[in-house]
Amino acid sequence: MVKIKSDIEGFQATRPVLTMGMFDGVHKGHLALLTSLIQKAKQINGESVVLTFWPHPRIVLSQEPEKLRLLTTLEEKTRLLSEAGIDHIIILPFTKEFSALSAQEFIQKYLAGKIGISHLIAGYNHRFGHGGISRPELEKLAEQHHFGLDFYGPVTIGGVKPSSTTIRRYISDGDVWEASGFLGRFYSIKGRIVGGKRLGRKLGYPTANIRMDESIKLIPHDGVYACKVHLLGKNYGGMLNVGGRPTIDGDNSEKSMEVHIFNFHREVYAEEIRVEFIMRTRPEIKFSNIDALKERLRKDEEEVNAILREKGIIRSL
Template structure:
């Protein structure tokens, strides 16, 4: 069972094999690196260690934190890293003091001094320490301080290098289907169901209004999406609308996340809900009246049910 620590104090591990990074999204590239990490640890009869950081450095260093959006919350990231089969996860608090530490000092103080690292698995484009460090410099440090090193990657998925930046852009553009290929799973949002105006019920399409749990979580581009919903211990198909509800609230309405859950008729206010985004079916549209909206929703439902059927989602 994975052991999770919120700092490096008192860490104990057997012949630790370490990798480190933000691991936002824990995508297919990360998964391949973690697989190598676990393999190297087993070969050396050691234990695999993932060192990650929180909060995100951009928040601490005040690098446009207002526009920062992440693929995974800390809870989601920790779960996905645990699911990769590693032995230890260390969530190191990121501070301004830490950001000023040169790579060599970080290796000496943290990786060697506190973790006792025997081997480092480094991503091909991972840079750390104040001012960064090159591959050649890192190799030289491994020889000087007597730890093994492997450089991993890049991995290709359909000819594309998975990266958190690439995946964020796809999702921000609404292309959740392509993003899912690089993630290795469907992108999801988690929140709680809150009360709404119940207008959807009046036109035959009741919706669950979702309040997000983490304001840093990236929300896909406005529009209608086919989705899978996890609610009350069960999975359902559904369609979710993201946007300002222009037909009802005009062009300046607040952004909302409203999901119509197929074959579900229970009250579920305040319940936790997870929505997995399968595919965007259309942009948000302003209709002349509610009747036109209702007719379009019928077409949306038929399109979404076909997507779910063809994709064998449920």
Template structure:
């Protein structure tokens, strides 16, 4: 059974083999590294340990933190790491004091004294410590402190190096289908259903207004998407509109997420909902009137249902 730790005071693992980083998205590149981590742990008769940090260092260090959006919440990240079969997850609170440590001090005080690491796996482009050491500067430290290490990567997925930065750009641009290839799953948002103006009911397309749980979670580009909806323990197909609803609200500047769930007609206010993005079908459009919007939504529904059928999604 996986153990999740935020305090290393009583941490205990057998011959720990460690990988560390933010692991935002827990994407295909991360998953390939985690496979090496598990393999190495088995070879050394040890246990796999992922050391990650929260909050994100850019928030703590105020490095463009206002623009930072994440692929995974802390809950999602730990869940995906657990599903990857890791023995231990350490979520280390990131502070300015921690950021001030040199790589050597961090290795000595945390990886060796507290975790008692035997082996370290480092991504090919990973840098750490206040001095920002990279893979080429690990050798003298490994000799001095008697640990071994491997450098992992880069790995390729359909000709692309998976990275959190690349995937964020894809989702920001609305390319959720491309992002899903690098993630190894569909990108998703979790939130609560909140009350709206109920105008969707008047045109035959009632929607659930979704309020996102975490303000740091990246929301895809405005537009209409085919989606899978997890609600009340079941999966449904649906289509979601992200944007300012210009036909109804004009240019309000207020973004909303409204999902029409196919073959569903229940009052679900305050319920938790998860939306998985399958494909963006069109940008958000301002229509001259509600009838024009209704006619377009009929076409959207046909297109989205076909996409869901092609991808084996309910709906």
């Protein structure tokens, strides 16, 4: 059972083998590094430790925080790290004072002083400490503080290095299927069902309007998506629209996220819902009239059902 701490004081672990970073998305590159971490811990009869930070440094340092959107909330990141089989997760509060520490001060105070590190596995491009630190400098500090050091990566998938930045770009463009190849899972969003204008019902396609739990979470590009819906302990197929309602409300309609759930006929409000984005089927379109919109929705339903069957997401719809 993983042990999670948000306070580093009194931390105890047997021969800690540690890696650190933001781990936004906990993608395939991260998972490969975590596998190496766990293997190293077993080799030296130690315990694996992930040191991560919250909130994101850009928020604390006021580096355009309004533009920052993340692949994982803190809750999601912690769950994914736990599922990877890590022994300890330390969520270190990121503050301005903390950001001013040099790499040497950070190692001396935290890694050696409070954690008692035995071995550090650093990502090939990971930089830490105020002003960063070079590989030779880090090797020297590891020798001074008597801990082992390995550099891991880079991992490539189809010749591309998986990175949180690359995955964010794919999702921002609506390429959620491509993003899933780097994540190792489908991108998902969790929220609550809230009341809407009930326009979908009038069109023959009632929808659940989703209010996200975290405003910092990245929303895929506007358009229609095939998705998998987790609601009330069951899984359903669905088609989800991100964007406004230009045909009904005009070009300046308020942006929303609503999903038509296949084979689901209950009215539910305030329930938790999670949707996994499988594939984008089309961009948002302004139709000439309501009948044209209804006809397109029928085609959307056919296309989404075909995708869900082809990808083996939902066996029977």
